Amino acid sequence: MDKHELRAIQGFLSAVGEAFEGDRDGVTLRDRLSELSRIIQRLMSARLGTGSLRAKVHMATLERTARRYRRQIAARLGEGHRAS
Numbered sequence: 001m002d003k004h005e006l007r008a009i010q011g012f013l014s015a016v017g018e019a020f021e022g023d024r025d026g027v028t029l030r031d032r033l034s035e036l037s038r039i040i041q042r043l044m045s046a047r048l049g050t051g052s053l054r055a056k057v058h059m060a061t062l063e064r065t066a067r068r069y070r071r072q073i074a075a076r077l078g079e080g081h082r083a084s
Contacts, residue, residue, distance in 0.1 A: 001046035036070040
């Protein structure tokens with residue numbers, strides 16, 4: 001995984017974090033949920049490869065953030081289903 005891909009992931013996670021509070025659109029949340037799952041899988045496989053410890057720690061941190069956002073979105077979508 002190169003620096004550009006890591007920056008793109010970091011930018012996406014930042015955007016999700018900033019927009020999470022104001023975003024009530026279930027379709028958008030589902031799209032983000034799907035993208036977060038893809039990012040988590042990509043980070044997991046990249047961490048298993050060769051590379052510096054620093055890069056692996058950075059990827060693990062990004063993965064943890066993506067997992068947290070995925071849990072929060074899944075919980076919000078679940079709340080929406082209960083209200084219906």
